[in-house]
Structures are given as C-alpha cells and as structure tokens.
Amino acid sequence: MSRQSLSLRFPLLLLLLPPPPVLPADVREPVPVNPCCYYPCQHQGVCVRFGLDRYQCDCTRTGYSGPNCTIPELWTWLRNLLRPSPSATHFLLTHGRWLWDFVNATFIREMLMRLVLTVRSNLIPSPPTYDSAHDYLNWESFSNMSYYTRILPSVPQDCPTPMGTKGKKQLPDAQLLSRHFLLRREFIPDPQGANLMFAFFAQHFTHQFFKTSGKMGPGFTKALGHGVDLGHIYGDNLERQYQLRLFKDGKLKYQVLDGEVYPPSVEEVPVLMLYPRGIPLKNQMAVGQEVFGLLPGLMLYATLWLREHNRVCDLLKAEHPTWGDEQLFQTARLILIGETIKIVIEEYVQQLSGYFLQLKFDPELLFSVQFQYRNRIAVEFNQLYRWHPLMPDTFKVGSQEYSYEQFLFNTSMLVDYGVEALVDAFSRQSAGRIGGGRNIDHHVLHVAVEVIKESRELRLQPFNEYRKRFGLKPYTSFQEFTGEKEMAAELEELYGDIDALEFYPGLLLEKCHPNSIFGESMIEIGAPFSLKGLLGNPICSPEYWKSSTFGGEMGFNIVKTATLKKLVCLNTKTCPYVAFRVPDPDQDGEPAVERPSTEL
Missing domain, CATH: 1.10.640.10 (Haem peroxidase domain superfamily, animal type)
Incomplete structure (x- = not known):
C-alpha cells in the first residue's frame, strides 16, 4: 500500500478508534452558590452579586453600615432603643378604653394619627422598585403600569432550594398543605365581631385594584389605576x-x-x-x-x-x-x-x-x-388579602339558610x-x-391552593424575610410561630426550617393576637400597604x-x-x-326604621 493511500485513509481509521474517556469533574470542588440566596443584606440593604461567589450590600440610606448592613448609626440605635415593639404597641392600642376615650377627645388623637400614617406609609417604597420580571431597579418597573410592583425581589433562580438555601429541595404539595392546615373543621367566628x-x-x-391578568400571568394586573379609582x-x-x-x-x-x-x-x-x-x-x-x-x-x-x-x-x-x-x-x-x-x-x-x-x-x-400622592399595588398585597376564612359555612337571610x-x-x-x-x-x-389556620370552607379552599401555587411561580421570598422587611423579628422556630406543638411539628416536617416557610401560609397560620382576627404579621405588613394606598390617592393631595x-x-x-x-x-x-360588626345582644332585635329624606 502506497504512503499516499495510507495518508488518505488515516482520518477514517481515527473514527473507528474508541472515544477518549470523559473524566468526571472533581467532586470535592463545590459548585458556587449565589451568595444572594443567603439573603445576607439586612435592614433593606440591596444584595449585588459579583463574579460567582462574591456579593456586596448597598446600605445607602438604611441607617446601617457594615458588610451586611448590620451596624446601626447613632440615630438609628437611639430610635431602635426608644421604639416600642409591635406587640407592645398593639397591646397599648387595644387596652385601657378609658384612657383612649380621653385621647380621642383631644388634639392627641390627631398627633397619633399623623404618626400612624407616616410611620406605616414610609415602609412602602415610592416610586416602586421591583416587579416579577426584574430583581433589580429598572425603568420598566417604574413606567409599565401593567406590572404589580414587589416589595422584595424574587428568590434567585439558581438557589439550592426554592426558598434560598434553607429548607427542603421540594416544597410541600399545595393541595396537601391547604387541606391539612387551612381547611375548616369547625367554623371559628371572628372574636372581634366582624360580620x-x-x-x-x-x-x-x-376587586377594584386586585385584577390579575389571566393572560399575562400572576405578576400582571388589569387594574391600571392601582388604587381607589372605583373601577369596580x-x-x-x-x-x-x-x-x-x-x-x-x-x-x-x-x-x-x-x-x-x-x-x-x-x-x-x-x-x-x-x-x-x-x-x-x-x-x-x-x-x-x-x-x-x-x-x-x-x-x-x-x-x-x-x-x-x-x-x-x-x-x-x-x-x-x-x-x-x-x-x-x-x-x-x-x-x-x-x-x-x-x-x-x-x-x-x-x-x-x-x-x-x-x-x-x-x-x-x-x-x-x-x-407622595401616587400608589402602585404590590403582588404581596394581592397575596395577603385572600381572606376567604371570612366566609361562613352557610348564608342566613331571614328564616332561610342557603x-x-x-x-x-x-x-x-x-x-x-x-x-x-x-x-x-x-x-x-x-x-x-x-x-390561626383551619378556617376556610371547603367550597373556597381551591382559592388558597391557587394562591400558594402563584406565590411559587412568582418566587416570593420566605415569610421571615418579609417580617424583617417590615421591622419584625424573624421567628426562630415553628413552635414560636404557631404558639403550639402539634401543628409546629407537622410544619417542620414539611418545610424543614422556619426560614423556609412560605409567605401566604405564614400569614394564615401565624398565632393570632389574643381575641383578634389575625396575627401580628398580617397587621404589620398589611397596614402600610392599605394606608399608603388610601392616603396616596390624588384627592388627598393639597x-x-x-x-x-x-x-x-x-x-x-x-x-x-x-x-x-x-x-x-x-x-x-x-x-x-347596618354595621361592620354583629350587633350587641341588646341591639339584636332592633326593627328597621324609616330613613330621613336627604341626609342623616
């Protein structure tokens, strides 16, 4: 065989040789984890990723400094020292009626009302920051009114677990979660008397501002007024x-x-x-x-x-x-x-x-x-307001029950x-x-299931991260969160870590304040959204x-x-x-009266 023919056939012979073995990667070298998955930046600091495993916290105007925004400035330290805890504030506002009768009759009422409005409203960023498509500040989040805004950016997509780094790699089944922890066993009336x-x-x-777009997805709204515009x-x-x-x-x-x-x-x-x-x-x-x-x-x-x-x-x-x-x-x-x-x-x-x-x-x-007299509805506010436990088992009108x-x-x-x-x-x-959980009628339980599924599609951060964002201490255990042992143990079995608890289940399962319609987080997270939306309406402007x-x-x-x-x-x-609460026993049999002709 000539040298020329060998040279022509050599590339073909190479194809017949077995391929070289693929060497496995060094299993001892861990895959870098996105550092922002750990939520390292505290007190509203912004986590910015550099390279694969480095990050920097932007602590600008948070009142804190340090690598993770944890070192308070002097005025921040003094303010934190003097500020009562949310639970103490709630106790003061719901006890001592004789004292509040005096306060309500004086100028102190207006002073306290101004304080409530400013403190609550300042927790809501204005102009809006994030949306469901952007985990960083951008023009689209500000200008595109079709988006719900977001208070916290979504969980990064490359995190080890659905909630960041804590908890199990798979979240519990939404249907199972709802049936076990949210489904009503026996009707529990609101202890505050709401009707x-x-x-x-x-x-x-x-329903005038919660109108999620079915075509675009749960991060989008059809209610472009983003507030009280009476579109309903x-x-x-x-x-x-x-x-x-x-x-x-x-x-x-x-x-x-x-x-x-x-x-x-x-x-x-x-x-x-x-x-x-x-x-x-x-x-x-x-x-x-x-x-x-x-x-x-x-x-x-x-x-x-x-x-x-x-x-x-x-x-x-x-x-x-x-x-x-x-x-x-x-x-x-x-x-x-x-x-x-x-x-x-x-x-x-x-x-x-x-x-x-x-x-x-x-x-x-x-x-x-x-x-600022403008408002943008947040996806977290939309999730928070699914209050289907309010619905009874049946509806009573006169002598009929429906x-x-x-x-x-x-x-x-x-x-x-x-x-x-x-x-x-x-x-x-x-x-x-x-x-407190276990108070949604089975006819409307599917709503809770869909809310949980939506929150996962939106990749909402864990419940504890929202508590921190609104100035609350994160829970350290499920028992502290529920106030009892049985449900706490079951939740721990499903989630693995209190820092992996989801936003909506957290709001509905949290232990209630004594004689209250819900727990601390619903009040402290919901009130700022509500008051900013109401007082941010243009008619309230000078x-x-x-x-x-x-x-x-x-x-x-x-x-x-x-x-x-x-x-x-x-x-x-x-x-x-007519009222927003059931009548006192002495009012229960009051007959209807003729109405005045024009104004009461």
Whole structure:
C-alpha cells in the first residue's frame, strides 16, 4: 500500500478508534452558590452579586453600615432603643378604653394619627422598585403600569432550594398543605365581631385594584389605576364606562324592579359579565366589575353605590344647573372616591384593627410632611388579602339558610329580598376568623391552593424575610410561630426550617393576637400597604383636597361626613341595622326604621 493511500485513509481509521474517556469533574470542588440566596443584606440593604461567589450590600440610606448592613448609626440605635415593639404597641392600642376615650377627645388623637400614617406609609417604597420580571431597579418597573410592583425581589433562580438555601429541595404539595392546615373543621367566628357585611365589603372594595391578568400571568394586573379609582363601579376602561353611563345628568344606567333601582341587565347593557351559561341575559346585572355576579353580597354593594352615584348627581345638578353631563359625572365620581376612603379608614380599618384609638380620615394631617400622592399595588398585597376564612359555612337571610350551591350566582335573591333585608341579614351574621389556620370552607379552599401555587411561580421570598422587611423579628422556630406543638411539628416536617416557610401560609397560620382576627404579621405588613394606598390617592393631595374639587361645600361635606349607615340609609326606604360588626345582644332585635329624606 502506497504512503499516499495510507495518508488518505488515516482520518477514517481515527473514527473507528474508541472515544477518549470523559473524566468526571472533581467532586470535592463545590459548585458556587449565589451568595444572594443567603439573603445576607439586612435592614433593606440591596444584595449585588459579583463574579460567582462574591456579593456586596448597598446600605445607602438604611441607617446601617457594615458588610451586611448590620451596624446601626447613632440615630438609628437611639430610635431602635426608644421604639416600642409591635406587640407592645398593639397591646397599648387595644387596652385601657378609658384612657383612649380621653385621647380621642383631644388634639392627641390627631398627633397619633399623623404618626400612624407616616410611620406605616414610609415602609412602602415610592416610586416602586421591583416587579416579577426584574430583581433589580429598572425603568420598566417604574413606567409599565401593567406590572404589580414587589416589595422584595424574587428568590434567585439558581438557589439550592426554592426558598434560598434553607429548607427542603421540594416544597410541600399545595393541595396537601391547604387541606391539612387551612381547611375548616369547625367554623371559628371572628372574636372581634366582624360580620358578613364586612366580609362582602372587603371583597367588593379590593376587586377594584386586585385584577390579575389571566393572560399575562400572576405578576400582571388589569387594574391600571392601582388604587381607589372605583373601577369596580365605573369599569376599568373607557369603553366599559361609556356603556354603563346614561349620558344624562351625569348618571349611570339602571333598571327599576318592584319600585326599586338596581343595575341594568346585560340584555340592556351588553358588557362582559361572568355568569354561568344558561342564565338569561335579562337576569344578569351589568356593573363595573365583571365578577360581581358571583355573590349577592357583591351585587348588593354594587347596587348601593349605583344609587349613591345617581343621588349625588341629583344634588350636584340642583346646585349647578349649568353643568353638563360630563362634569356632573366626574365630580360625582370624585365624591364617591372620597366617601369610600372615609368609610374604609374610619369604619372598615377601625373594625379590622380592634384599636381603641379612633382612626380619622383627614388628609390635612399629612400636608406638613413629605408624602407622595401616587400608589402602585404590590403582588404581596394581592397575596395577603385572600381572606376567604371570612366566609361562613352557610348564608342566613331571614328564616332561610342557603348553601354555597344555592347562594353562588343567585340572580334573584337581591331583588326578591330587597337591599334592606340583605343588609340587615349580613350585618347580623358573623364572619370567620382569618388567622390561626383551619378556617376556610371547603367550597373556597381551591382559592388558597391557587394562591400558594402563584406565590411559587412568582418566587416570593420566605415569610421571615418579609417580617424583617417590615421591622419584625424573624421567628426562630415553628413552635414560636404557631404558639403550639402539634401543628409546629407537622410544619417542620414539611418545610424543614422556619426560614423556609412560605409567605401566604405564614400569614394564615401565624398565632393570632389574643381575641383578634389575625396575627401580628398580617397587621404589620398589611397596614402600610392599605394606608399608603388610601392616603396616596390624588384627592388627598393639597391640590385636590378643597371644596371646589367636589362641587362646593355641599359635595365636600358629603365626603367629610360619609358613613356606612348613610350609604345604606340614604339609598333605601327604611334604615335596617347596618354595621361592620354583629350587633350587641341588646341591639339584636332592633326593627328597621324609616330613613330621613336627604341626609342623616
């Protein structure tokens, strides 16, 4: 064989040789762990990764210094020394009624209210910082209103465990977790006395800004107003608003049934409403929020606010006969926004807090301090507010008791009973306790399952990291967290470490304050979101908070004196028992009374 032929065949011969062995990597050399998975930066310091295994904490304006932002500056140290713990503050605010009766009658009330508002609101970053697509500051998080904001960035994707570095490599099954720890065994009423009128108000009110986009994913919202804009009354877009408007005297469309005003039917106003197939269009009511046909309690509030809007339009028309439809509509909307915020702060939040300090809605309290009048709804706030333990086992109206199957999408109940009868019934039936676990009815347990799945898709940081972010001490054990041994042992078996406990289960399973609707974390994390969203509304700003905004002193006074009782009794023929708490025993049999003609 010639040398030339050998040289041509040599590359082919190489292909027949066995491949060289692949040498295994040195198992003794560990794979570098993203250092930010350890959450090393304390006190709102920002973790920035360098290379594979190095990091730096940005402690700018945290009041702390050092490699991990743990060394307090002098003023920070003094402030921490003098500041009472959240549990001590809660105890003071919920005990000593005689002392608070004195405080509420003096200027001290306004001083404390200003302190509450500023301290709580300062915990919420403004402008917004992160979103579900960006774990770092960026222009998209600020400018794209389709995103929910985030208080903490998501867990880095390359961490050893789903919660960072602590806990097991696989989180417990969401269905198993919900059934074992959240499913109701026996109805536990709210010890603070909240009722179904409160529960339905919570759902109705929050559905104007909690509208997760099903197409885009759990990090996105369709409620681009990000606050109290009453999109659940007027619609979340101009097309829907125009379909709901009468375009005469500023009013909304309505229908009259048995001599009473109700929202129009979908047959008359063809907007999208989510009803089951088979329900005739004439029996479906058209309102601003497409899901309100689900519960008669939600449509009850939709009816009340419809009547209130048209009532306010009549009052404005009488005062301003030269105004056109658009100005009457827009001014009435601003008045209703003010009424909503007033009722939420002074009655709804008051009931929720259990405080003896009488809360006050007065935007002028913040005019002398630095405050930003804008808001962005956070994904954590959306998760936190899934309060389905409020729902009872059955719904009682008069002598009748309705199961979920009979109550959901019941299109005739509101008209058959009338607004007054439903208000009275819902005001007298207890809502459930939210915290402490094992109090969600099986009909709505699927909501909790979906929330847990959403939180994992969003990669929310552990419960303890959120406690630290809002100035609370992290729990050191499951027993400290639950206040008992059995559930603590079961949770430890599932999660492996208290620092791996998830956000939503943490909020619902935490031990409750004594005689309280939920635990410390729900109050301390939820209150800042709520108050910043309410007082950050434009109508609370110095530019808006004046009589001319609301059509003069008459409209301004409607806002300043708004109550839940007025909302109901100025829009019904009789005035039933109405409150956010069940009546005291001596009130239980009070009959309905005739309502005044115009104002209470």
